Amino acid sequence: MQSRTPVPRASGRPRSAAADAAILAATREALVELGWSKLTLGDVATRAAVAKTTIYRRWPGKNELVVDAVAELFDELRLPDRGTLAADIEGVVLQFAAILARPEAKSGLMAVVAESTRDDALRERIRASIVDRQKRLVLEGRARAQTRGELPPESDPEEASRTVDLIFDVVAGAVVHRTLVSAEPADEEWVRGFTRVLLLGLAGASDTPNSAEPAGSRAAGAARVGAGGTP
Amino acid sequence: MQSRTPVPRASGRPRSAAADAAILAATREALVELGWSKLTLGDVATRAAVAKTTIYRRWPGKNELVVDAVAELFDELRLPDRGTLAADIEGVVLQFAAILARPEAKSGLMAVVAESTRDDALRERIRASIVDRQKRLVLEGRARAQTRGELPPESDPEEASRTVDLIFDVVAGAVVHRTLVSAEPADEEWVRGFTRVLLLGLAGASDTPNSAEPAGSRAAGAARVGAGGTP
DNA sequence: CCATTACGCTACGACTCGTAGCGAAACCAC
DNA sequence: GTGGTTTCGCTACGAGTCGTAGCGTAATGG
Structure with a gap:
């Protein structure tokens, strides 16, 4: 879902899926304990046991990270x-x-x-x-x-x-x-x-x-309401 | 409304009401140009032509200032x-x-x-x-x-x-x-x-x-609706 | 005139940000 | 294996912001 695979990579060391999960979980944990304003990416990195640079390689910033975490x-x-x-x-x-x-x-x-x-x-x-x-x-x-x-x-x-x-x-x-x-x-x-x-x-x-009337009046038709229900 | 008069002050130099207005207006201006995250109190102070310390004497922080400004x-x-x-x-x-x-x-x-x-x-x-x-x-x-x-x-x-x-x-x-x-x-x-x-x-x-039913069913009564209106 | 409070200004340590550079690790193709 | 490629952890860094302290000055009331 949040795989940021830029292109179908050919070779090289693959990104750790566990790191993704750990980072997102750590983000939620930090949100609970610190809230949005006091949440720092350095703190998230520590909680997730990854380097701060690893987070920046995957997410542009705090906003996007929190969106994915939430x-x-x-x-x-x-x-x-x-x-x-x-x-x-x-x-x-x-x-x-x-x-x-x-x-x-x-x-x-x-x-x-x-x-x-x-x-x-x-x-x-x-x-x-x-x-x-x-x-x-x-x-x-x-x-x-x-x-x-x-x-x-x-x-x-x-x-x-x-x-x-x-x-x-x-x-x-x-x-x-x-x-x-x-x-x-x-x-x-x-x-x-x-x-x-x-x-x-x-x-x-x-x-x-729809109607051009400024709303109000019409009402009688409401009788044809929630048909069905507890049949 | 946003007068932060701690207690009925006795004497001393009164707070400038103009400064309050200038700060709040500058806050809104900064919100338009910079948005919340990039808004700094230093910037607001410059825009309002007051010292940064003056803002801190009246508001606890960014949050409260923006509340009053909005x-x-x-x-x-x-x-x-x-x-x-x-x-x-x-x-x-x-x-x-x-x-x-x-x-x-x-x-x-x-x-x-x-x-x-x-x-x-x-x-x-x-x-x-x-x-x-x-x-x-x-x-x-x-x-x-x-x-x-x-x-x-x-x-x-x-x-x-x-x-x-x-x-x-x-x-x-x-x-x-x-x-x-x-x-x-x-x-x-x-x-x-x-x-x-x-x-x-x-x-x-x-x-x-109110009713204990899990909602649904009831509907007929809706006819007694918006009486009045365009009389 | 004097006590009191607000103001502008400067300076400061603490913190966060986002990036760069490095060596090591993990994967693929050959 | 070997080489090429990408990721990872780590350290270090300049830039920017925060909130406060200290000082001299301005404006009020008794």
Whole structure:
């Protein structure tokens, strides 16, 4: 995943895969103990029992290293079929919240996102190794819900894409804000309430794809909501 | 707001209010040009035409200085009465998005939030000078909507508090995620879609305050939605 | 006039950064 | 084996930042 193989190397001493793992693990350890700002590559090198130069040969700098170290935390995200869209959402949101609650994710993720506002390459790295993996779950859950009949099949593909993006920003944003800014746990009770709001909102919005009205009024259509569920 | 008057000082040379303003303005300027990571207090001092020691006499460090500098950006947030809850939400979300789109807010805000995960005092400072000011708008908008009859009067005060917290995390989180992570503009079209989902979700959720069910099923009640609006 | 506090300036040790240079180690092709 | 190639660990280095101390000066109140 983070193999920085520049080109299909011909010969020479191969890079130690163990060193990669040790460096990333040491980075997470340092994130827990020191946090982002006090984390130094020299310290990571010591923890990983490698030379500082070895790290610089593989990663451009602290930003990229932390992105890869944090990205591995999200590898465990799964979307088991829990029977209903609501249950699926609650399950994956709870997983996401559990990862975000870990100190290495907290202090590392937001810091690199902040840095990415002035570094397009870094943002692309975050997108590829963290964000896209999360967004794929949204797509998967949506497809599953369509199979169940809980959501109508996508009519306009572009509209569907916008909706997925919206869902993703709402879900990930809400959990992140709850965890990091409000500094309160995204526990089961909160996730239940959040899922209810999200689901009702999406179901209601799906009948009125778009409109020029300044929003408001329309509402009656919301009755055709979360069909399915506890059948 | 950022007056760091330790105690009601008796005598001596008073602190220059102009210096405070110059330092905060210089901080924002440096955030735009350099970003968070390359911003140094020495540079800020030069830009503000003050001595570096003057900054250290007023702020503990870079984190707190940036919090105060960014906080001033949110002073302009207003909640004019636009007639409907939907319009009110859209208006304030657009304002919020406009502030977040500014580079000094982007690079500064997320960085201090990241730091606040390991610094309780810093988080409290952020809460007091930035977050609470935003949350007050949610309360104000809710009260206004209740007056209009768009939302039922709060029955259980604790339940109402949880709802306000949820709304706040969803709104602020979604806009932040859209702007910083997805790196796409929270323009009028996006805000319209977001408001529609949020409003339908809240209206639908308001009849079924809470339940032990794993969510899903319930939906019919959603018809008693956004009453009022374009009367 | 005097006590008190803020200010500008200089200088300082401590620390981190990212790189360069070296010899040794590990791999491949022959 | 032997030679070529790449990585590794180690040391050392200049550059830059941090946060503080010390000093003389400026501005206020009693």
